[in-house]
Amino acid sequence: MSRSRQPPLVTGISPNEGIPWTKVTIRGENLGTGPTDLIGLTICGHNCLLTAEWMSASKIVCRVGQAKNDKGDIIVTTKSGGKGTSTVSFKLLKPEKIGILDQSAVWVDEMNYYDMRTDRNKGIPPLSLRPANPLGIEIEKxxxxxxxxxxxxxxxxxxxxxxxxxASWYLIENHSNTSFEQLKMAVTNLKRQANKKSEGSLAYVKGGLSTFFEAQDALSGSL
Structure with a gap:
């Protein structure tokens, strides 16, 4: 099946190095026709789609995740153009441990998120905010x-x-007593949210749908 557009091509990233959760601006050609066209984004092999903000066909903003590779390409995938290539790379640096009394030139984002697995608050950049309850149904540990x-x-x-x-681990840990019907309703709600032409989080919601489709498949296989 032929694609209607040329594959994405990443020609620049700024900054081109940084620690995990660094905010970067990706520039290139054919980076998608809109938020819904963007279906994949990896930096150094790490999936960054959940933090991606599609700005234009030549610009995407996201946060670099905790990748395993120290240096790697920036790969953008779109529905219209397929999997792209990159002429530049990003170098992932190891974060320095800074004590509370140490001077630092780095401004730390003070936005917190709720970590479901450790029940602790951790600082995390706003673009990486994750909901404490992505399925929208009651969590029973x-x-x-x-x-x-x-x-x-x-x-x-x-x-x-x-x-x-x-997906199996997530379901066992958070929804071991949740009925299959409730989980199907949660997926339906996520689909409905993804189909709404709302601002901001549309790409975020769509990026997480495949995760819960996998969760549904995992649960179906256990019945």
């Missing part, structure tokens, strides 16, 4: 020991923004 889950899903994560996300 499972009684399974965390260590057992980590052994069962070795190398995976219940964090839905992680590239190693495990």
């Amino acid at each position: 499972s009684k399974f020991p965390q260590k057992d889950l980590e052994m069962l899903f070795h190398g995976m994560s219940a964090d839905f923004t992680s590239e190693n996300f495990s």
Whole structure:
């Protein structure tokens, strides 16, 4: 099946190096026709779609995630043009540990988010804000020991923004007593939100849909 447009081409990124959660501006050609056309964005192999803000066909703003690779390409994927290429790369730096009394030239964002797995508040940039309850249904923490889950899903994560996300782990940890019908309703609600032509978070919602489709498939396979 032929694509209607040329593949995306990333020709610039600013800054071209930084620690995880650094805000970057990506520039290039054929970067999509709109927020809904943008279906993939990776930097150094890490999926950054959830933090992406489509600005124009030549500009995207996002936050760099905690990638495994120290240096890598910036790959944009669109519905209209498919998987793109990059002529530039991004270098991921290791963050320095700064004590509370140490002087630093870095301004730290004071926005907090709620971490579902550790029940602790952590500072995180606004573009990376994640909802505490993405499915929109009541969360009932499972009684399974965390260590057992980590052994069962070795190398995976219940964090839905992680590239190693495990839908089964997420469901066991947060919705072990939730009925299948409730989960299907949650997915339907997410679809409805994604279809609304609203501002700001449209690409964010659509980017997370595949995660919950996978969750639904995982639950279906267990019945």
